[in-house]
Amino acid sequence: MSDRYLSFANSATGRRVVSALGLPAPLRLERWTAGRNRPVDGAILLSSGPMSKVISGFANKLSDQIFANEEGSFDLPRWTAEHSPKLKALVFDASELTRFEQLGALREFFQPAFKGLGSCPHVVVIGRPPQSIKDPVAASVQRSLEGFTRSLGKEIRRGGTVQLLYVGKGGETQLEGALRFFLSPKSAYVSGQVLHLGACSAEVKDWTRPLTGKTALVTGASRGIGAAIVETLARDGADVVLLDVPAMQDDLEALAARLGGRSIALDICAENAAQMLLEALPEGLDILVHNAGITRDKTLAKMSDGFWNSVINVNVNAPLALTQALLDANKLHEEARLVLISSISGIAGNMGQTNYATSKAGVIGVTQSMAPVLGKQNISINAVAPGFIETQMTAAIPLTLREAGRRMNSMGQGGLPQDVAEAVAWFAQPTSGAVTGQVLRVCGQSLLGA
């Protein structure tokens, strides 16, 4: 649960020792704290381009210091490394690049900007979805941005993040919701990700409590990542319903009481689970977070039938059955937001986790296969795939493996349950209907992948 090296490296003495010995110096990441006002606590730099123009229209809601990299662009002051404040957020609009020769604009924008980065800067590159472009050259140019942003994420250091947002038809109007997440400390441990933004007709009235009036159910809610998700959804205004197995009932009720929510003690694998859930939720749901999950690690050679089945059942079979039951009973409201917790293991596979990785890849399958069906009711479904997160589960990993997991990412540290919760809360927002059928890794750009 605690990363002592990170604490040491960020202490006054530790900083000197780490520097003198040439050791890696992971920076303590800035995170969102309750009561913050603007998403970006410092200067934003915008490139030119049509997407940047859209952003310039609402940028004052993100920060009170907005700069352009070109003189006179959007009537914004021009940023220079010498005379302007350090940068906390950078947006490069690559949506109009159609030829490979034009890609040099990336270098021209980021090279000077990187001389004036503040701590924990957030970078977003905006493109057009390659598959939406007929001209193979222009499509390839847009696809190439992914190699750039993933490399930049590995170079930026200082606790910085870099994402690529492909904005499709109608997605322009949803940039505010996306940037409120990707340019703010809410995405502290999200980097090297690629997301597609589409159209969405929903709106957020009050950005300080975007989930006001929404009822959210979170499974596995009594502790760890689940508890963090419930806390964050409640912070954002949702009425929360906490679900966990009967054995966790005391913890569950205590947390529910603290958050003014309800609790349901229920084993999601029980035969009558769907029926019990429907009875407990007569008014239906706006937000459904399938977080409950277990590990039962063994190499396949030694894996029992019981280990295999329990992991498949809890992690993917039960969530799928419950979702289907809620759908069939018409208990998922119009514009509902579904979020499933997958895992980096479900993407890359993992030794000793054939059962877990299969279940978590299955969760990605649920996300991808249900998105078109649910989209007809303006319901979105997405998966969050955590990397190494500091929890009781990861604290139980042997030291060497734990250290490897912690450090093998662009941040040089593990994430916190809050980091996963912020991603879930973002997907849960009304305007995040612009994103569906997608997987967002919360992994500090872990080296591990497929």
Add this chain to the structure above:
Amino acid sequence: MSDRYLSFANSATGRRVVSALGLPAPLRLERWTAGRNRPVDGAILLSSGPMSKVISGFANKLSDQIFANEEGSFDLPRWTAEHSPKLKALVFDASELTRFEQLGALREFFQPAFKGLGSCPHVVVIGRPPQSIKDPVAASVQRSLEGFTRSLGKEIRRGGTVQLLYVGKGGETQLEGALRFFLSPKSAYVSGQVLHLGACSAEVKDWTRPLTGKTALVTGASRGIGAAIVETLARDGADVVLLDVPAMQDDLEALAARLGGRSIALDICAENAAQMLLEALPEGLDILVHNAGITRDKTLAKMSDGFWNSVINVNVNAPLALTQALLDANKLHEEARLVLISSISGIAGNMGQTNYATSKAGVIGVTQSMAPVLGKQNISINAVAPGFIETQMTAAIPLTLREAGRRMNSMGQGGLPQDVAEAVAWFAQPTSGAVTGQVLRVCGQSLLGA
């Protein structure tokens, strides 16, 4: 160019030392040698199922020892760990799995089989493309297979490989070509991959020389991976045309002479490159391999305009322009096969390689965006993404980084140029028209990914 630890670990003394000290013991991988007859030099185990039934119809062309895991299946003898020979190839047909409860069949098939694995065994799991399945449950079950095979690849050891083949409409008839690659030593360094097999009307007449009668152009052909590609295409019967920059002309001509091919000394970035190429190839091409590539590594902060542009130009702009020129001049024959060399950097990004990763992600973009266009002429286009390959280029990497790159994969070693060449040669085969718009990593299932 040489992995001394691998040599040591596979020597008589080294084996004892490595074992006594508990050090990793990477196995020297079995590779294809000229003059081999059958793709699989040992026993094949088939599960039941409709795809296995198709395979049982031609399996005697793959090996003379075919077993089933169930009594009486396809009239094949039943394999048991106690009384049957060690397994060199395993095929599990998961195409009919539609419910999560059925996934236990994976465990039931592989658990006993793993007690009788020979060295360097090749495993293929066959599924149906999730996106082709309407029922979200069945689609999710098929998608979950990816978590299983990627985990199994990390568990199998013994120099083994594991792939997932999704067989789409009409793809059943193309299983032979795919299995001749994925079950044979030709795919020695390919593992943890997922490919889609579709319909293809082309045929291979003589499997010992599947490229007979085909003209193949390879760029960057004078040495390293390019030279290996040319050698392999020539071995498989192709008439080879070798292209490289004028500075490499001597090496190029020597290799061309040895292989009975032609050579073209040409800078693909020259202004008149397309015109010169068209003049040099009046009869057109059946196989086009864009292998020429350069690196000019620097962090973005220090990257010059020249470094950026030269890498983008050589690696993606020029190949795209030449391909377009050949297409426009109608010089790519019906059923032509295009293969582009991408890189793991283009997938995962890499520190100090914003230019290279951008260009190699662009190559993936070219593959994906041109596939639908070229498909109308039954032309396929695919990318091969090498991981750590033992070449002069990787020999120049500093020791610590080199060792990390070499060992951070399921094989515990780097690949050889031949491994990349075999993948290219497979894509170049007539029946490989069943695969298009896809990326195959040749990386020993490197940990690195996105």
